[in-house]
Structures are given as C-alpha cells and as structure tokens.
Amino acid sequence: MDRAGTYDLEDLNPGLGGNLIEGKVALDTTWGHLTYGCLTCCGYAPYLSPDPGNVVVNGLLQIDTFGTNNCAGQKGYDLTGYYQSTGVWWSGNSAIARVTAFQGKGMAPGTTTGYGKAVIPNGDGGRPKPPCPQLDQLAGNQIPVVSVSIIQHTSQTTSSGDTAAAEYKSITGTSSLGIRTGTQTGFKACFAGMEFAGTVSPSTYTGSLELRRTLLSCGTFQQGNVSVSCGATPRDDTSSSALRDDDPQPGGVIYDLDPPGVENGDSFQSVYRYRANFSEYATLADGTTVASANPVNYYVRLSCKFDANGNPSLDTTVSGDNQVGSGTTKTTWNLQ
Amino acid sequence: MPRNWTLLLTIFFLTAVPEGASAECTGLNERSSTQELLAFLRTSKDLPRERQDGECLTFAIRHLEYKPSPEAEDLLIDYLDFERPLTQAEKNGFMIHGPITESNTYPAIGTLFTFGKSAVPALLSSIEASTSETFRRTATHTLMLISRDQPPMGIEYLNQRATDAEPSKAARLREAARIAVQWCGEKYKKQCEAALREKY
Numbered sequence: 001m002d003r004a005g006t007y008d009l010e011d012l013n014p015g016l017g018g019n020l021i022e023g024k025v026a027l028d029t030t031w032g033h034l035t036y037g038c039l040t041c042c043g044y045a046p047y048l049s050p051d052p053g054n055v056v057v058n059g060l061l062q063i064d065t066f067g068t069n070n071c072a073g074q075k076g077y078d079l080t081g082y083y084q085s086t087g088v089w090w091s092g093n094s095a096i097a098r099v100t101a102f103q104g105k106g107m108a109p110g111t112t113t114g115y116g117k118a119v120i121p122n123g124d125g126g127r128p129k130p131p132c133p134q135l136d137q138l139a140g141n142q143i144p145v146v147s148v149s150i151i152q153h154t155s156q157t158t159s160s161g162d163t164a165a166a167e168y169k170s171i172t173g174t175s176s177l178g179i180r181t182g183t184q185t186g187f188k189a190c191f192a193g194m195e196f197a198g199t200v201s202p203s204t205y206t207g208s209l210e211l212r213r214t215l216l217s218c219g220t221f222q223q224g225n226v227s228v229s230c231g232a233t234p235r236d237d238t239s240s241s242a243l244r245d246d247d248p249q250p251g252g253v254i255y256d257l258d259p260p261g262v263e264n265g266d267s268f269q270s271v272y273r274y275r276a277n278f279s280e281y282a283t284l285a286d287g288t289t290v291a292s293a294n295p296v297n298y299y300v301r302l303s304c305k306f307d308a309n310g311n312p313s314l315d316t317t318v319s320g321d322n323q324v325g326s327g328t329t330k331t332t333w334n335l336q
Numbered sequence: 337m338p339r340n341w342t343l344l345l346t347i348f349f350l351t352a353v354p355e356g357a358s359a360e361c362t363g364l365n366e367r368s369s370t371q372e373l374l375a376f377l378r379t380s381k382d383l384p385r386e387r388q389d390g391e392c393l394t395f396a397i398r399h400l401e402y403k404p405s406p407e408a409e410d411l412l413i414d415y416l417d418f419e420r421p422l423t424q425a426e427k428n429g430f431m432i433h434g435p436i437t438e439s440n441t442y443p444a445i446g447t448l449f450t451f452g453k454s455a456v457p458a459l460l461s462s463i464e465a466s467t468s469e470t471f472r473r474t475a476t477h478t479l480m481l482i483s484r485d486q487p488p489m490g491i492e493y494l495n496q497r498a499t500d501a502e503p504s505k506a507a508r509l510r511e512a513a514r515i516a517v518q519w520c521g522e523k524y525k526k527q528c529e530a531a532l533r534e535k536y
Contacts, residue, residue, distance in 0.1 A: 163484055166521035171435050191431065208402055208450075220430045230425040230432055232360060237432070241401060241446035242439035242481055258434060265429040274430055285402035285450075287366070 041123025041132035042071035046079055048116055051141035053104055054207045055097065056290045061104035061143065063114060070123060079120060086119040097143045106145035109201035113140045144205050148254070148282035148290045152298060153195040154178050154324045162195065162255040163245040172259055179302060179322050181312045182263075190272075190304030190312045191261030192324045196296065198282050203252030208285040210246050211256035212238040213278055216297075219331030221273040227333075230276075237278065246285070256280065262304045262312070270305035271315045275331040299329035361392035368396075370403050377411045390421040397443040404451040412451075413462050415444040416478065417471040439481070442474045449481040456482060460497045463512050464505035476512040480519035487520040491531040 044067030055061040065087075067077040083102070091099040093112035098105045104114050115138060122135040157175040158165035169175050173184035177193040196211050215237040218230040245255040262272040281295040302322045303315035314322050318334050329335065364376060373396040380388050397415060400408050419441050425432045434440045448455050456479065463475045476494075483490030491513050498509035513532055520528035 166484065166523065167439065167481075170519070170521065171437050187435065189431070189435075191435075210401075215432070218425075218432065220425045220428070220432070222428060228425050228428050228430070229423075230430065231423045235360070237434075238398075239434055240437075240440045240443070241449050242437075243434065246450070260431050260434075262429050263431055263435065269428070272429060276432070 041121065042069055043122035043132065043135075044069060044077055044079060044120050044137075046082075046116075046118065046120055046137050046139040047075075048114060048139045048141035052111075052207070053114065053141050053143050054205075054284055055104055055106040055143060055145055056284065056288055057106045057108060057145060057147050059106045059288055061097075061106070063099070063102050063104055063116070063141065065102070065116060065118070065139070067120065079118065082118045082120045083116060087116055088118070089114070089116045091115070091143075092140075096145050099143070104143050106143075109145055109147040111142060111144045111202050111204070114143045115140045144202060144207070146205055146207075146209070146284070146290055147201045148198040148209060148211075149201070150196055150198045150211065150280055150282060150296045152280070152296050152326070153197060154192070158195050158257065159197060159253075159255060161245075161251050161253060162197075162257070163247070164243050164255060164257050167242045168193070168195075168257045168259070179314070179324065181304075181314065183311055187263055188265075188306070188310050188312050189259075189261055189263035190302055190314055191259040191263070192300045192302060193259050194257070194300075194324065196256040196258075196280050198254040198256075200248040200252045200254060203248075205248055205252065207248075208246045209248060209254050209290065210238070210283050210285065211244060211254055211280060212236070212283055213256070213258070213280050216277040216279055216328075217331050218276040219273070219333065220275075221333040222269040222271075224271045224273070225333040254282070260300050261302055264310065265304065265306040265312070266310065267306050267308050271303050271317070272305070273301075273303045273315075273318070273321075273333050275299070275301045275329055275333075275335070277328045277331070296326070297328065298324065298326050300324050301329050301335065361389070361395040363389065363392050364395050364399075366399075368399070370400070370405075370408075373400055374405075374407055374411060377415065381411070381414055388418075390418075393418060394420040394443050397447050401447050401450040404454060409448070409451060409455055409458050412444045412448050413455075413458055413475070416442065416448070416462070416474040417468060418442065418444060438474065438477055442477075445474055445478045445481065448478045452482060456493060460493060460509070463494070464497065464501055464509050466508070472508060472512055473515065476516050477519060479512075480516050484519075487516075487524040488527045488531040490519075491516055491528050492534075495531070495534060 046067045049064045053061045065079040065083045067079045068075045089099050089101050091097050096110040096112040099114040117138040119134045120137045122133045155178045172182050179192050182189045198211050214234050217233045220228045220230040239256050239258050243257045248254050265272050277299045279295045279297050282290040304312050305315045306312050320335055376396045420443050439445045459475050459479045463472050466472050480490045494509045494513035498506040517528045
C-alpha cells in the first residue's frame with residue numbers, strides 16, 4: 001500500500017513549548033521501512049467577516065476572524081484562537097464606529113474600516129521553513145454605519161427614481177399621489193396615494209434597506225357607521241416588495257408606496273369609512289431598525305361611496321374627512 | 337436543536353390555529369430563525385389547503401425576504417400559487433394591507449423578487465414545467481418584477497429558454513412571454529413588444 005504523499009500537520013498551540021517539527025511515516029511495519037517528511041509551512045492570510053459589515057447607529061456588529069490558507073488558497077479557516085490570544089483591534093474612525101474584540105458599534109452615519117491584527121503563522125509552502133514564522137498580520141473590513149431620514153409625499157406624482165412607481169401606476173391607473181378616486185377596471189377605489197422616501201446616509205451605501213410600516217390603530221365602517229373589524233392592532237403592515245424600492249443606488253434614496261382606502265365597493269354598503277394611524281420606519285434587510293430622525297407617524301381618513309355601476313366618489317358629510325396628515329386621527333366613524 | 341424539539345415545534349405550529357381560521361400567526365414570531373421558517377414551509381407543503389395555516393404561511397414567506405438559499409428558492413416556488421387569507425375588512429373592500437393585487441395576495445412573488453436574478457433559472461424551469469395557469473402567471477409576474485429595471489430582459493429570458501425547450505414546454509414559455517408584456521409599464525411597453533417578436 002502506498003502511504004507516501006502530502007500530509008497536513010497543524011500546530012494547535014503555536015508558540016507554546018517550541019515549534020512543531022516534521023516526523024517520520026512508517027510505511028512498512030514488518031521490515032521497518034520509514035520515510036522522512038519534508039515539512040513546509042502553510043500559514044494563513046487573515047480576513048474579517050462580514051465585509052462590508054453593515055451596522056446602524058447604536059447597533060452592534062459581530063466580527064468574525066477567518067484565514068485563507070496560503071498553500072491551498074482555501075478560505076474559511078477559523079482564526080478565533082489566534083485573535084483571542086494575541087488580537088489587537090481598532091477603528092479607522094471611532095467617531096463613526098468603535099471596534100473592540102470581535103465587535104463593532106455604530107456611532108454616527110459614515111463609513112470607516114475596522115482593523116484586527118494578531119500573531120498568525122505565515123508561509124506559503126514554497127520551501128521548508130521550520131520553525132514556521134509567526135507574524136503580526138493585519139486584516140480589515142469596511143464598516144458602513146447607516147441612517148435613514150424619511151419624508152412622506154402626499155401630493156404631485158411618484159418620484160422618477162422610484163423603481164416601484166410602475167407597479168403603483170399599474171394598480172391605481174395614475175402616478176398621482178394624495179386623496180383620489182380611481183376608476184380603472186379592477187380598481188374602482190377611493191384611496192390616499194402615498195410615497196415615502198428614505199434618504200440614506202452615507203449616500204454611497206449599497207446594501208438593501210427597507211421602509212416598513214406598522215398599523216397602529218384603525219376603524220372601518222360600512223353603511224356610514226356600521227363597524228367592520230379591521231383586526232388586532234398594532235400589527236405589521238409593510239408593503240409588498242413590489243411596491244417598495246429597497247435599493248438605495250443610484251442616488252442614496254429608498255422608497256415605499258401605499259394606496260390605503262376602499263376598493264370595489266357597492267352602493268348597498270355605502271358609505272364606506274376608513275380611519276387608520278400608521279408609523280413608517282426603516283430597517284436593514286435583516287430587520288434591524290435603522291435610527292432615523294424619527295419614524296413618520298401619520299393618519300389616513302377617508303369616506304367613499306359607490307354608485308350602482310360601482311363608480312366611487314368621496315363622501316364629505318363628516319367634517320375634516322378625506323385627509324392625510326402627520327400625527328394621529330380618531331378612528332370613529334364621525335371622527336368625534 | 338434536538339430532533340424531538342423540531343418535531344414538537346412543528347406539531348405546535350400546525351395545531352396552534354384552528355383549521356381554516358383567519359387569525360394572527362401564533363406559531364411563528366419575529367425571533368423565529370430562518371431554519372424555523374423553512375421547516376414550517378417544508379412541513380406545511382404537503383398538507384391539504386384546508387389544513388394549512390394561512391396566516392403563518394404568509395408570515396413565514398414574508399419573513400424570508402432577502403434570505404436566499406437553494407432550499408428557500410425551491411420552497412417559495414412551490415408556494416407561488418399560495419394565496420394569503422384576507423382579513424374581514426379586506427373582504428369588505430378596505431385596503432388595510434395594501435391593494436388586493438396579485439403581488440400582494442400571493443406573498444411568494446414578493447419574497448422571490450428580493451432574491452433577485454439568482455431565482456431566474458428556477459422560475460423559468462417552473463414556468464415550463466407547470467400545468468397550472470395560476471402558477472405560471474405568478475411565476476411570470478415574479479420574473480418580470482426581478483427584471484423591472486429592464487423589463488424587456490424578462491421577455492428575453494422566456495424566449496431564449498423556449499428556443500431549446502421541447503414543444504409543450506416551449507409553448508408555455510412563449511405564452512408566459514406574451515402575458516409578461518402587461519408588467520412592462522408604459523415606459524417599456526414598445527421595447528417589450530419588440531422583444532416578444534424577436535426570433536431566437
């Protein structure tokens with residue numbers, strides 16, 4: 001049996017009790033045939049993960065340490081032990097992100113680099129080098145610290161940079177925002193067309209971000225004042241991704257569109273009244289909430305009647321009805 | 337997690353809400369891991385529709401946004417014809433959770449959209465293989481959402497695939513390309529129609 005070949009030997013405790021030296025392989029235990037190895041050093045080039053490590057202001061980022069094997073070129077070797085025993089960590093700009101052992105913390109919007117160095121075996125296997133050199137090796141990762149400032153658009157039209165605008169138009173038949181009626185087939189409706197624009201800082205940020213929404217409270221009524229359950233609140237009311245633009249590039253802005261209201265009603269159940277309070281906020285794609293100046297709290301109230309052909313019109317019998325505004329509204333049928 | 341815990345959790349998920357009820361999902365929450373969400377979808381897949389927990393399925397599908405993996409992709413494609421239950425207010429015409437549209441009521445469309453172009457090959461395979469018109473339509477809609485920055489590309493994906501496919505599959509792909517034009521929007525409608533006419 002041929003047992004000659006290449007064997008990987010790893011010093012599990014480098015620097016402790018001397019260096020690992022090559023041994024012999026017994027090829028034939030009957031006749032005592034031994035062969036000598038020719039130990040070469042295969043070290044690691046360290047890297048930090050994730051890179052980039054997206055984090056929000058005041059959020060924490062776990063930083064893991066891995067190495068690429070210098071001989072095999074293979075990534076993913078866990079270097080935690082080297083960093084635990086000899087690691088030194090710092091940030092390129094601690095006003096943006098602080099970096100300590102295996103952790104980053106977002107301090108203010110911007111992008112900086114996290115650094116970690118440790119004494120790690122070096123060597124690419126090119127020639128025998130016992131003992132293996134232990135070198136101070138440095139790794140870094142980009143740390144973008146993100147914030148999003150949200151504004152609400154309730155007039156004019158959807159933004160030109162909003163890639164969800166075509167979906168909004170195909171649903172409602174219009175690009176216009178605000179309290180409106182729609183008469184296109186399948187969407188005979190009274191609705192409050194709204195667009196939220198989240199300006200991302202740093203504007204060069206390339207990860208996905210989401211504008212999400214919570215329904216805080218609501219009241220829905222038919223025949224003017226007959227309550228219809230609108231379900232438990234508060235609850236998540238985030239738009240389908242088809243009505244969102246989660247990619248801040250180009251331009252550093254993300255969007256969310258929503259047309260709350262009443263659709264495809266009938267004259268027998270009219271008047272339909274819709275009252276709701278919402279909160280709009282931003283998150284990273286993993287759901288971590290991004291600190292923005294403030295979540296946008298707003299209300300929608302509208303009343304809608306439908307004629308015998310199903311065509312909608314706004315009902316104006318309740319004072320102060322058919323509005324979108326910041327803050328909250330009462331959710332009773334008569335807004336009292 | 338030990339195997340018996342997974343089994344217990346699964347039993348809990350499947351019995352937490354009465355059959356057919358339209359209630360909040362109690363078996364999953366914001367802390368549920370990706371593996372738990374996938375396990376729930378996997379376990380529910382073979383149940384008859386009336387025994388599936390629609391609220392929790394919707395929750396699991398929506399919470400897999402931006403968590404692509406080969407398994408998530410396969411499972412979500414299986415759920416492309418899953419229609420979420422409407423709330424009482426929605427049944428009465430109130431747009432409480434957005435407009436009652438295809439992309440809103442079939443939640444797998446939106447989640448697969450967040451996976452981006454990596455989902456395209458699996459979507460094309462599902463379009464050419466499925467005998468369900470609803471399924472092919474939602475898969476095509478997803479493909480067009482993924483291509484929404486350049487909608488004619490979505491049509492080209494379908495046409496290119498049709499050239500190498502056997503006749504029955506090619507017919508499904510070409511039909512999908514024909515209906516895909518509706519998702520091009522006014523801005524790209526002519527380019528999409530031109531892509532539709534292109535011969536491969």
